[in-house]
Amino acid sequence: MRIRANELHNRIVHAVGERQGVHVIDTAAGVDGRYEDGYIDIAHMTQLGRERFTANLLAGLEASIGAASSAGCVRRP
Numbered sequence: 001m002r003i004r005a006n007e008l009h010n011r012i013v014h015a016v017g018e019r020q021g022v023h024v025i026d027t028a029a030g031v032d033g034r035y036e037d038g039y040i041d042i043a044h045m046t047q048l049g050r051e052r053f054t055a056n057l058l059a060g061l062e063a064s065i066g067a068a069s070s071a072g073c074v075r076r077p
Contacts, residue, residue, distance in 0.1 A: 004033070007032070014026070025060030026056065027057050
C-alpha cells in the first residue's frame with residue numbers, strides 16, 4: 001500500500017497529539033492533495049486553499065473551545 005508523505009505526516013501528528021493528550025486540529029480536509037486548485041506550488045496555497053485551511057482551523061477551534069465549556073467562550077456574530 002502506497003502512503004503519501006502528507007498522509008503519513010498527518011497520522012504521525014495525530015498519534016503524537018493523542019499520546020501527549022493534546023487536541024490536534026485536522027486542517028487537511030479539502031486541502032491535502034488538492035494541488036490543482038489549492039496550491040500555487042508545493043508550499044504556497046492559493047486563496048481557495050487558504051480559505052479551506054482557515055475554515056478547517058476555525059471549525060477545530062470552535063469544537064475545542066466548545067468542549068471546554070468552563071472557558072465561557074461564545075462565538076460573536
